[in-house]
Amino acid sequence: MSHAETELKLLLPGAQPSTIEERLRRLSVLARRRQATHWLWNVYFDTPDRQLRQQRHALRLRCISDAPWRANASAATVRGEWVQTFKSAGISQGGLSRRGEWESRQPSGRLDPAALRETPWADLDPDGRLFGQLTPCFETRCRRTVWTLHRCQGATIEVALDVGEIVASGRSEPILELELELLQGPSEALFHLAQQVASGVAVLPFDQSKAERGYRLAQGLPCEASPAQALHLSPGTGPQQAGAQALSACFDHFSRNLATVLVSDDPEVVHQARVGWRRWRSGVRLFAPWLPARPEADGLRPLLLELGRMRDLDVLRVDTLGRWLPAFVDADAERQHIADLALERIDEARMTQRARLREALAAPETGQTLLGLAQGVFQLATAQTPAEAGDAHWARKRIRKLRRRLDAALKASRQAPADLEERHRVRIQAKRARYAAEMLRDLLPARRTKGLARAAIEVQTRLGAERDLRQAVRLLEELRADAALTSFLRGVLTGLHG
Template sequence: MDASSSADSVDREIELKLELDAAEVERLLEQLAPRGASAVPQTTVYYDTPAAVLRKHGFTLRVRQTRDRFVQTVKPTTDSAGLLSRAEYETEISSIDPDLAALSDSPLSHLVKDGQLDDLKAVTRSEVKRTSWVLEVGGSRIQADLDQGSIASHGHSQEFAELELELLSGDPACLLRAAKDVAERVPVRLGVLTKADRGALVGSGALRKIAKAAPVHVRDDMSIAEAFETILHACLKQYRRNEPLVLAKRKKDALHQARVAMRRLRSAFTLFKPAISDVEYQFLREELRWFSGQLGEARNLDVYLERELSDKDREALIVRRDQAYDHVLAAMDSQRFRLLLIELVGWAAFGTWRKTRNAAKPVEDYAAHRLNRLWSSIEHVGRHVADLDEETRHELRIQVKKMRYAIEFLRDLYPAATRAEKSFGGAVEDLQESLGKLNDLATARTLGVPQGDENWLIGSPDERPLIREAERAFNDLEGVGPFWREAHKADSGEA
């Protein structure tokens, strides 16, 4: 929220961001904005040094011009998606250029004093028309800001439209109610990028590229609730970064990464189940299962089309694959799914589970306990890969996948075990890949995919080397062992 006077102000903004297509802007205004609401031109410039000092220290610095008023704002960067809660430091200044003297009471004061911000330059520029109004929801007051315009960085630009809902007073959970009301009237999507994020991605060209899972920063000073919410936001951000590439271009690698993001999120639900299971938990889990199921056939057919096939078989599979993608796009575009993402961020922040004693406990002890449970589900079965039937092998693959994701989520809790963690993680990935290839052979038959020759058959020469690969990967895994146990003992002073 902008400062209302020339004095510095420090506040905590709580906002929820929604994205929409430009074609839906008029519909949103007609449905929600009061009569007489007018658009005001707004220019925002983000600054950093050539060495990206601000980004490396975890802050953004912007100056926003609205008519003849200039407000300079410092905010910490965030990994959150959709729902943001963070401190902001605002000062009214005299021009669009940053005023270093006005940063004396901000977290950047030491950087100014050391001369590290002497060479600030503009890195991102946003030009929008902003239409604003206030909503009354459940006794709470919410600022609605609809921005439509462009953002430019390093010679690249992008048109965008987004709606920011910011709590002015009252219950933060009312932001969720307001967002759901918008989503039921207009096809909006959960926004996962700040303007600073968007500018950086536009400038680097990354918005046009596939987004793999980014590192998840779960710290040892976090509670279980904070850790889970951090993981959930990371998964949603990965999904939403890939979704436009599926919707617009049907990119198969983007679909794969979107599916991975959903799998990771479902694994997080399982990993944290004892702490987060409340009245909404099962509903949300089943909705995630439903949506993940909509992506499966298209992804499987993409994989099988990479095999050597006759022209006739390939043509038939392409028709099936295109139909499967139609199904995927319909699910992604559905109101059911768009509302689900909003429900997820709201539940993670305000769900009844957060009021329980477990949610407030430190994540480190909990993580060690849950990793031990996962390891026990893998250890004994993994020693007998060659003797397993398809169903048991499939269950092992699922547990291995959960272990891989759990390690990726929690690795920052064990900095002293970096080498062992990397070895363990590599072996887990190898085992998952081998079991996945074995599963592909079995799945091909259930989908009626042309099998070509006997090498597709379970028990064939094509399967045996994969079993040997899986055995070697498990031996490597067992050789490293549960690295987190020693790391946890050392951190807790038990060693």
């Protein structure tokens, strides 16, 4: 049996596994709906060199049971229905993923190559050599509660709550997520239903599959920051299509790092989340003439404030003091004590701030706003638009405008001593120019985009170092650090500014 799987995956930040099912059951959209509960045991397969992962395919065996299994269960001891599933590489638009899926019942509980003949596997492995190399990579085990909603905005949707764990190489990590799968009807109904859920339970749109997480766990890798992916636009891409691709990439960059903030203390994750948001805002400005409406993001203000505060503390601890403390201490015991006390207070502040940031991620307004942005991206990507011109005149025009604005801002800041606000405006213009150049580089001559990106990065770096020192002095004063340390950093700032 084959079909195109269309789903919207939601993390449930702040939820407790023991109570989340009851909370969902009380939502008006799910209340009085019949539900079913199963225990799922999935075993994912790949070759030793991970060829399926490289092709973004997935192959698994699933056992569906009406009763939980023991921790040491095996295929021979578990009783249930076995299903083999092959999933092809998919696409993501605003957090909504689409991919091909082929399923077949396997009473033996073993992989069956015959069931793969009428799937893309036939092109991937025409001689069967790949199939012979398959071995188990990781497992997922969860309790799944399912509600099926009919006549939901003209669609039939399956709502599945998964509570369990991913297991690989002796390691494990929890699963707590909600999947909304479209069985029939318009895809946009998924966003409508997700907003109804988000009105009563905090959610985060999340496009990372259990298979992606399983592969990472099998390799023993931590949850890491997700950098921005290069945007590749085909020659002749029109502005609305380019905008849809760019904003979709920016949203994925932002939302993936937000999800990782929930489980990782790595400063780079917060940094990449903020970069993702800045790229989003730059993309909205770049493609504003072709957007049907400006995306509403007011509901993210509390989260963005907490992200900014967290990033400032991380930069102070890791970058600024990491660079300048050795010069401040200079083998002086008293100054070493001042430095140690300052670091202790900074680490305490970072711990408190990280908790505040995760509380903001678990606020209902955060998930509701993110869903609104995701829906806007999806609508832009699927809108029926008139044929667009096949030249890059629009891209050249936008880049020239950004270059003029950056040059004007730099000229104004040089003609007179620039105050903090003026320097901040220059830095913002530099970021917008850089991100625009990166988004449009496939549509324009390299000399145009590379030169602008280099100039923007130089401005960002120079003004960023100055800003970081000013923020360091302000934060250290808030934390009541010794005046000797703040005076030292003021001296560094004076030298840098001079």
